[in-house]
Amino acid sequence: MTKPLKQIHLAAHFPGVNNTTVWSDPEAGSHIEFSSFAHFARTAERAKFDFLFLAEGLRLREQGGKIYDLDVVGRPDTFTILSALAAxxxxxxxxxxxxxxxxxxxxxxxxxxxxxxxxxGRSAWNVVTSWDAFTGENFRRGGFLPQDERYSRAKEFLTTATELFDSWQGDEILADQETGVFLRDAKAGAFVHTGQHFDIHGQFNVPRSPQGRPVIFQAGDSEEGREFAASSADAIFSRYAALKEGQAFYTDVKNRLAKYGRGHRDLLILPAATFTLGDTDAEAEELAREVRRQQVSGATALKHLEFVWNRDLSSYDPEGPLPDIDPDISENHISKGRAQVRMYRDPLAIAREWRELAAANNWSIRDLVINTGNRQTFVGSPETVARTINDYVQADASDGFILVPHITPSGLDTFADKVVPLLQEQGVFRTEYEGTTLRDHLGLAHPDDVRGERAAS
Structure with a gap:
């Protein structure tokens, strides 16, 4: 019996604090003006994407005690932008x-x-924790939470928020159709929560929303993050966009669901993915090389190397060889507020590996950063990219992809116009929205339906 084709989920990530955007391109626009967000969102909706995603940085990053100004450093508040986009x-x-x-x-x-x-009914919350005291300095809580307590707080935070979302339900809630005023007894909106991190009680003042509660996303590759997603999330952002790595991650996380009474369809795996399109595969490959060199300037390459070396390398030539001195492995890191600091847990080993790669390939500092940094996930003609995306999803490397263009806000336009129609022709992507809520788009059950099924069983 032939296995039915999976439907592909596609979303669009408006690049936030990043080094992927090519500022030098004439089409590059603002990351603050609302017209940029509106253009991006309308393109995603025209292409029938599931959702638009905004990341958020809570503090301007620093390097060597100065603001890191080589890529996007900030933008307006997330809730403000999303509320405006809803209109x-x-x-x-x-x-x-x-x-x-x-x-x-x-x-x-x-x-x-x-x-x-x-x-x-179109909202979703990507639940994250903060890992560094540097960011915490902007808040009264500071950076006091170690990793295990961060996830403990996050789990209880989500549990508590869910109790609030669910506090308005039941037959006691009525609405006057003319005035829109809700009439309720004392139970509607009432909540009491006592736990390790939160001890609150009162009345929640926002009635039950159209999809019951927002869709929950989680981003994190640690053991704690995978378990958190398996127990509580509706979708997980994955950094494993390559086929074999994606399949391993997909299998691992999906196999964790059963212990929480959940099925494989209850959690979607959605890696972030970049792309470069050309009329032919060869043209796309050439363009991808050009884009990478635009993304990694000489100054950017040196700053990237400083993440590992933990030293001021401004005196080095980015077109020259790697430093012959070893990284400084002290705890006082030159870079503040960047996730890359956590990625390179053994700087001495990374430095040895990079020196070997540079020597074997005759790479300069800039060449090394270009070739070892994030590369475009999908490169090719529209036909090649559409086929590759479908192959990955059907092979259970993901349930779809969150696309991150290198041009803002128009970088999604060509994908919407040339790749999406090919996926629609293959019968693996919608031609029209069939529902009104984000849960409908993602194929997720309404929370009240899930609760009813579990009660019946």
Missing amino acids: VTEHLGLTGTINSTFNEPYEVARQFASLDHLSG
């Missing part, structure tokens, strides 16, 4: 990253429930 879109899901370390459940639940009402 200029009708179907597109609206996903925002909101930190669980430096916020409170009542406030975040109220904001997401409000967004869900404003958008007609």
Whole structure:
């Protein structure tokens, strides 16, 4: 019996604090003006994407005690942008990253429930933790939480927020159709939560939203992150966009679901993916090389090397050889607020590996960073890219992809116009939205339906 084709999920990530955007391109636009966000969102909706995703940085990053100004350094508040986008879109899901370390459940639940009402049930929350004391300096809580406590707080944060979302339900909730005023007894909106991190009680003041509660996303590759996603999330962002690595991650996370009484369809695996399109594969390959050199200037290459060396390397020539001195492995790191600092846990080993690669390939510092950094995930003609994306999804390397273009805000346009129609022709991507909420787009059950099924069983 032939296995039915999986439907592909596609989303669009408006690049945030990043080094992927090519600022020198004439088409590059603002990351602050609302017109950029509106253009990007309308393109994603025109292409029938599931949702738009916004990441968020809570502090301007620094290097050597100065603001790191070689890529995007900030933008307006996430809730403000998503609320505004709800007014200029009708179907597109609206996903925002909101930190669980430096916020409170009542406030975040109220904001997401409000967004869900404003958008007609299209909101989603990417639940994240903050890992560094540097970011925490902007908040009264500081950086006091070690990793195990961060995830403990995040789990209880989400549990508490869910209790708030679910506090408005039942037969006691009625609405006057003329005034829109909700009539309820004392039970509707009432909540009491006592735990390790939160001890709160009262009345939640936002009624049940169209999709019950926002869709929950999680991003994290650690053991704690995978378990958190398997137990509580509706979708997980993955960094494993390559086939074999993606299949291993997909299998691992999906196999964790059963212990929580969940099935494989209850959690979507959605890696971030970049792309470069050309009329032919050869043209796309050439363009991809050009884009990478635009993304990694000489100054960017030196700053990237400083993440590992933990030294000021401004005196080195980015077109010259790697430093012959070893990295400084002290705890006082030159780079503040960047995830790359955590990625390179053994700087001495990384330095040896990079020196060997540079020597074997005759690479300069800039060449090394270009070739060892993030490369475009999908490169080729529209036909090649459409076929590759479908092959990955059908091979269970993912359930779809969150696309990150290198041009903002128009970088998604060509994909929408040339790749999406090919996926639609293959019967693996929608031609029209079939529902009104983000849960509909993602094929996720309404929370009330899930609760009813579990109660019946």
